[in-house]
Amino acid sequence: MNSSRHRLIGLPVLAVLIAAAGCSSADHGATAAVPRPGAAAAKLCRALDGALPRTVDGASRQDPEPASALTAGWGSPAIILRCGVPRPAELNDPEAEAAEVNGVDWLLQEQGDGSFRFTTTLRLAYVEVTIPAGRRDHGVAPLVSLAPAVRRTIPIGVAD
Numbered sequence: 001m002n003s004s005r006h007r008l009i010g011l012p013v014l015a016v017l018i019a020a021a022g023c024s025s026a027d028h029g030a031t032a033a034v035p036r037p038g039a040a041a042a043k044l045c046r047a048l049d050g051a052l053p054r055t056v057d058g059a060s061r062q063d064p065e066p067a068s069a070l071t072a073g074w075g076s077p078a079i080i081l082r083c084g085v086p087r088p089a090e091l092n093d094p095e096a097e098a099a100e101v102n103g104v105d106w107l108l109q110e111q112g113d114g115s116f117r118f119t120t121t122l123r124l125a126y127v128e129v130t131i132p133a134g135r136r137d138h139g140v141a142p143l144v145s146l147a148p149a150v151r152r153t154i155p156i157g158v159a160d
Contacts, residue, residue, distance in 0.1 A: 030078035032064035032071045037084025041125035044154050045070050045083035048127065051149040052081070057135065057142045077132035079142045085128045087159060088119050101140050102147035118143060120150060124157040 037045060049069040054061050059075025072081040088107055090096045097108040098121065106118040106129075114133030118140075119126055127150055131142055 029062060030064040030073050030076075030080060031066075032073065032080045032082055034066060034068040035070050035082050035084040035086075037070070037125060038160060041084045041159060042070070044125045045127075047153040048083050048125075048149055051153050053145050053149065056145040057138050074142070075135070077134040079132070079135060080130045081146065082128045082130075083125060083154075085119065085126045087126055091119075091121060099140060099143075101143040102151070104143070104147040104150050106143060120154065122156055122158065123150070123154040124159050125154050126159055127154060 035045075046069045049072065052061070052072050056074040056079055059079065061072065061074050062076070062078065064071050064073045064078060064080055070083050073079065088109070090109060091107055099106050099108055099118070104123075105121045107121055109117045109119070111117055111130075114136065116131045116136065118129045118131070120128075129142060129146060131138075135142070
């Protein structure tokens with residue numbers, strides 16, 4: 001009878017442990033669609049992944065799911081970088097907003113949820129950085145951290 005009681009007590013403890021494991025960082029982490037660039041852009045993106053900083057705007061790197069060398073993330077709410085994204089149609093708009101940050105030109109797009117999406121221009125691979133609405137008050141600070149790695153690994157040119 002004593003052993004039955006121990007098993008019953010162990011079951012709730014096991015359930016708590018399973019629930020805690022289910023609430024791991026994967027549940028709290030960000031997700032990002034993985035781009036599908038051509039071989040040349042993918043090679044550049046892998047080089048960028050190796051050059052990215054460990055912290056951006058004071059936030060530690062916490063890559064989104066699914067894991068990929070084409071995506072990276074920092075903090076919560078997450079700043080998300082995706083490399084090898086398609087060319088944004090807005091680049092055809094002469095009225096589109098753009099910014100230059102530390103030698104890298106970016107197309108600026110405000111999203112419906114209040115976040116900002118920045119996409120590099122005039123580089124051999126398009127790099128997209130999404131800054132969530134919860135981090136808007138930091139302005140382009142994340143781009144200041146990311147620009148050196150982009151400059152070193154994604155050459156100036158026109159992406160396919």
